[in-house]
Amino acid sequence: MEKESIGRTQLRNRNLKLVLQQIINNPGTSRVAISHELNLNKSTISSLYNSLAEDHFIEELGEGASSNVGGRKPIMARLNKKYGYTITFDLGYRQVHAVANYLNSEVIDHQEINTKGQPIEVMLQYCSDFVKEMQGEVVSNQGLLGICFSIHGIINQNKIVNSPWIEMNDTDIVEQFKETFDVPVILENEANLSAIYERDFNAGRYYHNSITFSIHRGIGAGIILGKRLFRGKQGEAGEIGRSLTLLGPNTAGQSVESFCSEEAIINRVKQLKHDDTIDRQAVVDLYRSKDHEVMRILLQSCSVIAGLMYNVVTTLNPDAIFINSELLAELPDLLTEIKDNYQDIAQEELPIALTKNTKFATLLGGCSLITHYVLGMMDYELHFEEAN
Amino acid sequence: MEKESIGRTQLRNRNLKLVLQQIINNPGTSRVAISHELNLNKSTISSLYNSLAEDHFIEELGEGASSNVGGRKPIMARLNKKYGYTITFDLGYRQVHAVANYLNSEVIDHQEINTKGQPIEVMLQYCSDFVKEMQGEVVSNQGLLGICFSIHGIINQNKIVNSPWIEMNDTDIVEQFKETFDVPVILENEANLSAIYERDFNAGRYYHNSITFSIHRGIGAGIILGKRLFRGKQGEAGEIGRSLTLLGPNTAGQSVESFCSEEAIINRVKQLKHDDTIDRQAVVDLYRSKDHEVMRILLQSCSVIAGLMYNVVTTLNPDAIFINSELLAELPDLLTEIKDNYQDIAQEELPIALTKNTKFATLLGGCSLITHYVLGMMDYELHFEEAN
DNA sequence: TTGTAGGTTGGTTGCTTAAACAAACTAACG
DNA sequence: CGTTAGTTTGTTTAAGCAACCAACCTACAA
Incomplete structure (x- = not known):
């Protein structure tokens, strides 16, 4: 405006x-x-x-x-893709995922290392090493142009406001990497990057307004309106996990997240099975073996997700919905379940699609974001191709 | 973009x-x-x-x-306010409200007539007469510049998609008035116009993202994001009245609107009191006389509204919330109730304010919209003063 | 007190610059 | 020869610049 x-x-x-x-x-x-x-x-x-x-x-x-x-x-x-290259990291709970891309988003190299339980300093050390490695290897006109970090938390003004899964110890990632490598460094929320991915790669191109539900440990959404990422006042837009499942007199309603995030589901199965070693894979296996209780929990969650989706769609009337979730990627049945539930409530057609290649989506979203930035073209619509 | x-x-x-x-x-x-x-x-x-x-x-x-x-x-x-003037109509359920404004939004004249029970044709005849009257009276450089209609329904591509309160009989308002008066004619949803009012007049100026809840017969919201009205794919953004009050297995949850719109509240009171003549004023009086059941119903509704508000704020993280409601304007206690409920849930500060001058807000929003349009400045931020 | 010089800000004028534009041109085809 | 792609050369136009005038203020001296 x-x-x-x-x-x-x-x-x-x-x-x-x-x-x-x-x-x-x-x-x-x-x-x-x-x-x-x-x-x-x-x-x-x-x-x-x-x-x-x-x-x-x-x-x-x-x-x-x-x-x-x-x-x-x-x-x-x-x-000229070799004008320069960018690097994007996903600082996940279990692992760090890194990718280097030419200016046209073509993947030069990507690596993943397990960092579960490791402190942030170790994760960043790995990142730093990766950058140096790329600086040694990649040939391009202008060299490294910028770095993007995908953060599983809330970002405002390029600072981490809230990091529920990783203890940050007051580490200033931006300062640190900007200092060392002398390039722009951007932090962005993981769900937002997924949304950017959907906007700039493949499918989402033709949608002006789309919402990408990111259902991992927590539940968040990236909101694209008018082809632009909408971040809200303090970058907290799309924190839909906090939505109430019940409106009414007893306002102490449960949040959606506390009920059907992956974290919550795993915990419930743990309790149910009196087995503390349960992880996502175990839940998937139990569902596949048609364990009755696990099925009930998951189907219940789907119903809640569908309701949440309906409410969000009702307020924003987007062109399409994307869902980025490893759990759903492994159990596509559940997507059908969500779609059916949604249909029952909404009585309206709306494209709902799973994000392909769950993990790469975030990274490519970051690649797009930092590429926009280094070109000084944040407000320009850019399309990228994803190699097959 | x-x-x-x-x-x-x-x-x-x-x-x-x-x-x-x-x-x-x-x-x-x-x-x-x-x-x-x-x-x-x-x-x-x-x-x-x-x-x-x-x-x-x-x-x-x-x-x-x-x-x-x-x-x-x-x-x-x-x-030069006398460059020309615009006219805005509010086609309400009970009455038609008309206003003519100079280019600086200064009110030239406004009239209101009761049209309850009258068909749309009669309402439009009145509008037509008003325009002609103005054309005879108002002196300005360029004369009439454009006309805006506030519609209590859904608008898409300048057409009425859904008009729950007034039977339209396939009347093409735009065509009719464009033909007769040879100026641009714009239709816009009433909640959206309220939101535009808040954006362009007085308070909302400093907020980039705001949401205006319009709680009248139905419940809708006007969504301003990045100073721009967000209409969604088919103009249905903000139809929050359709939100579910309960997410979960029994997805046949109630909609918010069916529970706490003014219409719903009045009906519930009617049933409760076995009195079919109850109208808004009667409900107001009963609340003021501390009628226990009516108080319960209204407080319940406040709690639901607060929850709805929380959910919307959670997804959009706006700078402020406005509420445009005649009922609340008459019973400001209820606003306090909503605010308190919201606080309990959100634990975060957020400006929540009532729209002053409920009816005029919509009209002035329309004035702003059509003024933007005729100046060819839809995407420019314009501020107007409201006379006191 | 008055008058004038010096400083300051608002706005205009006339010239310069640079980027878009137009038209004529060359190149390369069927 | 007609058509399309791209270049060259010169023109137009809107922004930028610098010098100017206009209109105000303050200070200070006669």
């Missing part, structure tokens, strides 16, 4: 970025195509294009197909 | 609007002040300013106060 004034230089800058956006989102486009798309004069585009080319943002692919009535063939161009 | 390309003309146009925005939002500003605010050169501003002046958008107020160290006095300017 707050429009900024535009002088001559900002005009040029903006148009430069619009051209770059075209090149990123339509790999194998040409100058004329861009000119047509942006309603700017051919010569203007040529000028802008050449500026970008000088800065090594462009990779030319030779000639494309000419039209069927003759005429010169266009020179196809796409983003 | 979708950025449009900017050529020379659009640049000029945009800067023109930015200058106009400054003049609207800071009545009694000067060229230098604008130049400073927009970071554009003095001479550039002068040029833009003069263009606007030629188009009669500007009213000069003579000289302002000079600074205490000497120097020429600035020439103060504000929006």
Whole structure:
């Protein structure tokens, strides 16, 4: 909403970025195509294009197909992925997951190490090592451009406000990595990154408003409205796990999270089975072996999730819902259950889909976010391809 | 998000609007002040300013106060309110409310007539008459600029999708009035207009994200995110009345609306008292006379509303909440009740305020909306003053 | 007290600059 | 030859700049 004034230089800058956006989102486009798309004069585009080319943002692919009535063939161009690269870490409860990507989001390398029970310092040491490794290996024009951390907690103003699963010991991740590597460092909530992934990769492209439910240890949601991530006043938007399951006089209602997060479910099964070694895999196995009690607990949870979903959809009327959950990925039956429950309540069609490749989604979301940032294109819609 | 390309003309146009925005939002500003605010050169501003002046958008107020160290006095300017005027109607269940406003939102005239039980055609005939009356009376530069209708129902693409209280008989309001008066005609949901009112007048100015609960016959919410009205995929965002009060296995949970809308409350009191003549005023009187059962019902409703509020706040993390309700306006005790309940659940501070002047809020919201529209400034933040 | 010089701010004017634009051109095709 | 892609060269236009005038203030001297 707050429009900024535009002088001559900002005009040029903006148009430069619009051209770059075209090149990123339509790999194998040409100058004329861009000119047509942006309603700017051919010569203007040529000028802008050449500026970008000088800065090594462009990779030319030779000639494309000419039209069927003759005429010169266009020179196809796409983003020069080797302009530079970014690194994204997911600081999980059980492990650290790391990935390095070229500017077009192509994965250069990824690693995962188990850090369960380890303090944050050890996790960050691993991250630091990974960055150094990449700096030694990856060849690119500008080198490392930026780093993103996926945090399972609440982020505000690029600071961790709340980290329920990992004790942070007042560690200032941003300061530390910015200092060491001299690149921008961004922290973002894991559910938000999942949402960004859905927006910028594959499916979500055509949806303006989507909500990504992230159901792991806790329950959160990433909210995309008007193609923009909505973070709320203090970055707490989407903390739907705290929603009440019961509105009414006895306001001491249970929160959704305390009832059907993975954590809660595992605990309930633990109690039920008097077995403290139960973990997610055990729950999955029990469900698959059609254990009656476990099935009941999970189906109950699905019903609650469906209700929560209905309430959120009712307030936001989004185009689609995504769910990012390892548990559901392993037990797709439950997705059907949720969908059916939702249908019963809503009587309305709404695309509900599982996020494919649960863990990578977050990382790629982070890759997209930091890429947007380093290009100075936070408010530009960028699409990326996910390799298969 | 979708950025449009900017050529020379659009640049000029945009800067023109930015200058106009400054003049609207800071009545009694000067060229230098604008130049400073927009970071554009003095001479550039002068040029833009003069263009606007030629188009009669500007009213000069003579000289302002000079600074205490000497120097020429600035020439103060504000929006020429008599550039033109807009008209807004509220098509209520019981009455039609009409208002005409100058471009600065100043009320020229307003009327209200009782139309309870009358068909839509009669209501619109009255509206039509009002417009003609204004066209005869109001003197302004450009005359009537646009018309806005506040609809107690769902609007999508400027069409009525759902009108629970008034039978529309397939009447195409937009077509009809656009045809007759040859100006833009906009329909918008009443709760959304309330939200716009809170955003553009008085209080809400400083909030980026706010939610306005409109509790009348039904329950709806207007959602302002990033200073922008959020309408959802099909304009159904904010239909929170449909939220479930209970998430869980028996998904046939009650909707909030069926439980504590004004309609529902009155019906419950009717049943309880075996008196079919009960209306809002009767409920108010009964509460004031401390009728036990009525108090119970209302307090119960407050508790549900507070829970609903908590859930919505949990998903959106807004800066503030507004409530627009005639019932609450008459019984401010209930607001306290809601606030207390909310506090109990949330344990967090959040500004919760009643909309003053319940009925006018919607109309002024409509005025703001249509004014934005006719100025071609839908995406510009405009502030208006409400006369006292 | 008055008058004038010096400083300050508001706004205009005329010229410069740079980016978009337009049209004519070359290149490369069917 | 017609068509399409891209470049070149020159034009237009809106922003930027610098010098200016206008209108105010204060200080201070006659």
